[in-house]
Amino acid sequence: MKLYNLKERSQSVNFDEAIKMGLGRDQGLFFPEKIPRLTNMDELLRMPVFERNVIIHRALIGDALTDEQLNAVVEKTYDTPVKLRPLDDKKGAAYCLELFHGPTLAFKDFGAKYMANCLSQISNQISKESSSNNKITILTATSGDTGAAVAQAFYGLENIDVVVLFPKGKISELQQKMFTTLGENIRTVAIDGAFDDCQKLVKQCFDDAKLVQSLGLNSANSINISRLYAQVCYYFDAIGQLSETERENVVVAVPSGNFGNLTAGIIAKCLGLPIKRFIAATNANDTVPRYLETGQWQPNETVETLSNAMDVSQPNNWPRIEYLVTSGQFDADLLNGVSVTESQTAEAMKQMQQQGYISEPHAAVAYHGLNQSLVEGETGLFLGTAHPAKFKSSVEDILSIELPLPAEIDAVKDKADLSVSMKADIDALKTYLLR
Numbered sequence: 001m002k003l004y005n006l007k008e009r010s011q012s013v014n015f016d017e018a019i020k021m022g023l024g025r026d027q028g029l030f031f032p033e034k035i036p037r038l039t040n041m042d043e044l045l046r047m048p049v050f051e052r053n054v055i056i057h058r059a060l061i062g063d064a065l066t067d068e069q070l071n072a073v074v075e076k077t078y079d080t081p082v083k084l085r086p087l088d089d090k091k092g093a094a095y096c097l098e099l100f101h102g103p104t105l106a107f108k109d110f111g112a113k114y115m116a117n118c119l120s121q122i123s124n125q126i127s128k129e130s131s132s133n134n135k136i137t138i139l140t141a142t143s144g145d146t147g148a149a150v151a152q153a154f155y156g157l158e159n160i161d162v163v164v165l166f167p168k169g170k171i172s173e174l175q176q177k178m179f180t181t182l183g184e185n186i187r188t189v190a191i192d193g194a195f196d197d198c199q200k201l202v203k204q205c206f207d208d209a210k211l212v213q214s215l216g217l218n219s220a221n222s223i224n225i226s227r228l229y230a231q232v233c234y235y236f237d238a239i240g241q242l243s244e245t246e247r248e249n250v251v252v253a254v255p256s257g258n259f260g261n262l263t264a265g266i267i268a269k270c271l272g273l274p275i276k277r278f279i280a281a282t283n284a285n286d287t288v289p290r291y292l293e294t295g296q297w298q299p300n301e302t303v304e305t306l307s308n309a310m311d312v313s314q315p316n317n318w319p320r321i322e323y324l325v326t327s328g329q330f331d332a333d334l335l336n337g338v339s340v341t342e343s344q345t346a347e348a349m350k351q352m353q354q355q356g357y358i359s360e361p362h363a364a365v366a367y368h369g370l371n372q373s374l375v376e377g378e379t380g381l382f383l384g385t386a387h388p389a390k391f392k393s394s395v396e397d398i399l400s401i402e403l404p405l406p407a408e409i410d411a412v413k414d415k416a417d418l419s420v421s422m423k424a425d426i427d428a429l430k431t432y433l434l435r
């Protein structure tokens with residue numbers, strides 16, 4: 001199964017190369033030319049999760065890993081549950097797909113664990129086959145949750161260093177503590193700027209071929225195709241948990257920032273998963289909803305919102321969705337965009353609270369989008385991308401409640417923050433990386 005560079009189609013690589021390179025030439029994203037179609041969907045949906053996930057990944061990665069390697073990766077990646085939580089909704093059945101039961105309480109744990117486990121299988125194999133220096137440096141920008149997921153997934157892995165860039169003062173303190181307190185092979189840098197500045201710095205580093213070579217530079221952002229592949233599986237998991245009638249008209253609302261999660265959902269649909277249509281729900285950083293409306297790609301300055309992990313105005317993964325549309329694999333009419341205001345987000349959280357469900361701003365953005373759009377006879381899923389306690393202060397303010405801290409957060413809240421501060425300056429960053 002070859003992956004093509006979407007900017008330079010002459011470059012094609014296998015999955016194991018794509019995962020190591022992150023980005024292709026000219027900062028192009030890797031993507032398969034054609035998503036294969038899985039057969040016997042009913043049978044697949046009835047299977048145990050482990051077996052089904054192995055089949056899905058095998059279809060996507062070709063022979064890049066042996067059976068033994070793939071089994072090990074799948075076992076370690078999907079060791080936490082995916083839960084469907086029903087809400088009583090007036091218009092139709094609505095479910096929250098809870099993806100936050102992993103070690104850092106956000107869906108990004110799936111992508112980070114899958115990537116770390118694949119890379120560690122691949123690099124072990126290379127070190128067995130040759131004695132060359134096989135050092136890898138993972139450079140990642142985070143709007144909050146990626147940093148924690150990646151840091152936890154790679155913490156303590158041999159031969160892999162991790163550097164996480166995050167926008168200074170723009171993510172919650174508890175979120176920050178989940179990755180800045182680890183130390184060892186995890187270094188963290190607070191950048192004076194927005195997430196888009198961090199993302200730009202990462203891309204600039206990848207433009208420097210010498211730097212890439214000498215550090216074995218790689219990215220764990222959702223520009224890395226492995227992250228998205230990991231997320232494809234939980235869409236199957238979700239649909240598999242629905243009844244056969246519910247499955248017929250499923251609408252999925254995805255709270256979107258960099259659009260990796262939505263891309264994974266669309267890949268799942270292309271693989272044959274019965275999803276009727278998607279809703280791309282954003283906060284005020286609404287480049288995609290405006291683009292779907294007007295056909296004009298006009299990113300604005302990034303603004304800060306309650307759903308800060310989605311404060312992205314230049315979503316990296318959009319070219320992948322665009323490619324699925326232009327290559328005729330996905331019908332653009334099956335995607336609606338909606339931009340959700342701060343007050344609508346808070347209102348959606350309160351509506352869920354009235355139904356006995358405590359949620360947080362990211363899921364609430366998707367819930368609002370779903371509620372606006374769902375019609376009679378449809379079953380709605382909205383993705384619960386993070387545990388409410390990760391956004392403790394806004395959840396407590398909006399819902400007038402007190403949230404206990406889960407053990408995962410309680411363990412880090414009093415530890416020292418080991419991050420360093422830096423201007424959004426590429427030369428300063430390079431010097432730091434080479435130190």
Ligand SMILES: *Cc1c(COP(=O)(O)O)cnc(C)c1O
Binds near residue numbers: 108145386
């Ligand atoms: C990263 C993140 C998102 C956005 O996901 P994308 O794949 O970047 O669109 C949404 N919610 C939470 C809680 C996140 O951490």
